[in-house]
Amino acid sequence: QSVLTQPPSVSGAPGQRVTISCTGSxxxxxxxYDVHWYQQLPGAAPKLLIYGNSNRPSGVPxxxxxxxxxxxxxxxxxxxxxxxxxxxxxxxxxxxxSGYVFGTGTKVTVL
Amino acid sequence: EEQLVESGGGxxxxxxxxxxxxxxSGFTFSSYAMTWVRQAPGKGLEWxxxxxxxxxxxxxxxxxxxxxxxxRDNAKNTMYLQMNSLRAEDTAVYYxxxxxxxxxxxxxxxxxxxxxxSS
Numbered sequence: 439q440s441v442l443t444q445p446p447s448v449s450g451a452p453g454q455r456v457t458i459s460c461t462g463s464x465x466x467x468x469x470x471y472d473v474h475w476y477q478q479l480p481g482a483a484p485k486l487l488i489y490g491n492s493n494r495p496s497g498v499p500x501x502x503x504x505x506x507x508x509x510x511x512x513x514x515x516x517x518x519x520x521x522x523x524x525x526x527x528x529x530x531x532x533x534x535x536s537g538y539v540f541g542t543g544t545k546v547t548v549l
Numbered sequence: 550e551e552q553l554v555e556s557g558g559g560x561x562x563x564x565x566x567x568x569x570x571x572x573x574s575g576f577t578f579s580s581y582a583m584t585w586v587r588q589a590p591g592k593g594l595e596w597x598x599x600x601x602x603x604x605x606x607x608x609x610x611x612x613x614x615x616x617x618x619x620x621r622d623n624a625k626n627t628m629y630l631q632m633n634s635l636r637a638e639d640t641a642v643y644y645x646x647x648x649x650x651x652x653x654x655x656x657x658x659x660x661x662x663x664x665x666x667s668s
Contacts, residue, residue: 440593474654476594483644483658484586484594495656527594531652537608538584538596538652 441466442528442541449547450518458544460511460528466539468509471531475504475513478525487526488513520548551575551657553645558662565635569662571628571645579603579623582648584655585630587641587664597643598630601651613639635666 443461450456460473467473475488486495488504491511501522503514511530515522528541557569571583585597598619599608607619618631628645642663646655 440595472653476655483660484655485658486654486656489649489654489656529594529654535611537599537610538586538655540586540594540596543593 440542441532441535441539442530444526444528444541444544446542447545447547449549451549452518452520454518455514455516456518456546457515458513458526458528458546460513460541462509462511462530462539464509465534466509466530466532467506467511469533471533473504473506473511474529475502476527476529478527480524484527515546518546518548522546523548551647553647553657553659555643555645555659555662558643558664560665560667561635562668563636563666565666566631566633567635567664569630569632569643569645569664571630571659573626573628573647576647578621578626582651583621583628584646584648585619585628586644586646586655586658587639588644588661589638589641592641595641599648599652600628632664635664637666640664640666 476484477487478484491506492504532539552574554572584599600619604621616634621628642661644661645659647657649656
């Protein structure tokens with residue numbers, strides 16, 4: 439059971455900008471815990487994409503950006519490319535559950 | 550280069566047991582907490598369990614508490630997940646992942662091992 443809510447799918451043409459929302463509650467994102475984002479390419483393991491709400495690990499293109507406000511966070515992909523087709527998950531910590539919580543996942547389709 | 554390799558998955562009958570292993574290399578294993586995350590076929594990610602670097606603290610999702618046991622052998626750079634009383638709903642790919650900071654972010658993942666619970 440996922441505690442963080444994401445839209446099931448988003449799509450855009452190459453070069454366009456898409457955003458993915460991640461909505462939590464007062465026991466996770468709203469409590470001040472960081473939000474991280476993972477990219478899962480088809481048939482592969484998840485890979486850390488954004489950490490600490492808005493930071494990119496080495497090697498992640500600056501087309502990917504993250505933000506957080508209140509009980510929600512967002513991932514933006516600008517200049518969408520075919521290789522960005524994947525599932526994206528947000529993740530935080532939940533003090534009520536005393537563990538990690540993941541978003542429901544969003545499939546990004548490049549038209 | 551950091552690497553995590555899971556093993557031990559397979560087909561098991563409902564009520565059966567299985568032990569997964571996660572072999573780590575390329576970093577000081579004992580300095581990092583480690584986590585198991587699973588993904589049912591066609592579904593999203595679900596946190597399963599975590600263990601501190603020393604192994605002295607363990608944490609479980611409610612869905613597996615009392616049935617699964619996480620452990621680690623820092624001398625062997627290996628983490629384990631003992632799964633008992635398995636149910637059909639435990640069918641998933643199980644990933645091990647390295648915690649950058651305890652309960653912060655998962656900065657390195659293994660390739661996963663498939664567990665299928667079916668008669």
